[in-house]
Amino acid sequence: MTAPVTCIRRAAWVVAWDAAERRHVYLRDADIAFAGNTIIHVGGRWDGVAARQIDGATLFVIPGLVNIHCHPAQSPIFRGFVEEFGNPRLFYSSRHRFRQSFLPDADAQRAAARFGLGELLAGGVTTLVDLSHAYPGWLDLLADSGIRAVAAPMFRSAAWFTTTGQETEYAWSPDLGEAAFAEAAAVMDTAERHPSGRLSAMVSPAQVDTCTPELLQRAAELARRTGRPLHTHAAQSYAEFAGMTRRHGITPIAWLHRLGFLGPRTILGHAVFTDAHPWILWPEKNDLRLLAESGTAVAHCPTVFLRDGSLLHDLGAYLAEGIRIAIGTDTHPQNLLEEMRTAELLARAAAGARHRCDTARVFHAATIAAAEVLGRDDLGRLVPGARADIVACTLDHPAMQPLRDPLRNLMHVAAERAVRDVWVDGTQVVAQGRVLTIDMADAARALQAEQDRIGAAVPQHDSAGARVDEIMPLALPLRA
């Protein structure tokens, strides 16, 4: 029996994939049809019988977006606390009193993730890489949300902290790294066997500076053996660069290269503090070449760095060097369309007003490039044979008007406000802007309760017994 067909009839605008030219192109007045989880038609009139027809007269249809780097079990619960956050003596890093005393447990992580996944879907993300320390219920939560997910259970050999507030310190425990590695390996196997068929896995030693070289090499070996992509956070802070060069005498990226960690299936979050960054006074300039030659991809998440006053220098130069770029939201706002806008604009600011990046290249990064990094030639594109991961945006929204160039309107103005309907693997997960798989009002209430509970426990963990409002004051003083 053939699967029932859904057809979006006469969509006003479509971003279709031209496989011969290997680029996205616009189509106008086009039909898109999918049967089950597979796209069967993109283009002129489709004359088959559809179980469901959708009038596309006011729609702009694009491929589902791929969020290459995200921490949904953490980010949403930090909202209201971390926007002006950071340890000024550690270049605004997260080694901060707040993060050492506001400690979400498994219940809090589940509440954050449920809310966060709904938010991602409503913003047009159909595939996400979820970098989390594995918690009970994680994989089912991902599957139940309806999203396509790459579970990336993080493991490491050291926890980081600061006692002085001026230096990152590491509590090394290689045995714990081994145990976490074994646990992550089991979680990855479970993800790949998950009956939803929408889960896969990524090997993810947490950070370049918290893993022993042996753990990084074993992780790379596991990735090669299983064909999974490989990820770590690296070159993500000035403090990390300084610490790693002191430890090893070479840059974090050169060290990963020496360990055999770089390669076409490797993703680095976030490769900002390379030897090409203007804050870094390093005698050699090899990092960008090493990334390009090895085919290593960069998970570019500009907002979280911007919040700390730093930025990648510069996206256009990375692309010109031949470095593969994908886009992620990392923390909140978990809004990939806005993140794409930020990526493009900051590329110009960092380059000094040179337009070496543009809307088309950033959109490519958030769709095709990200899918390639994940080893998927059936995602991030609207073409027959690809998975039916589809986003229909409304052209009726004022933010999409006047309408000359819908992708520019979407990325530079409307963002998620225009997202109307979303399908993942052929199943509708968002309709008229409402998430169908998650009760968002209930998820918000649950997250509020967890944020309040974790916040109330802060004095128990803070060395001076301070309340969370003392550590992280409100933006304005609260009058009685």
Ligand SMILES: [Zn+2]
């Ligand atoms: Zn991250």
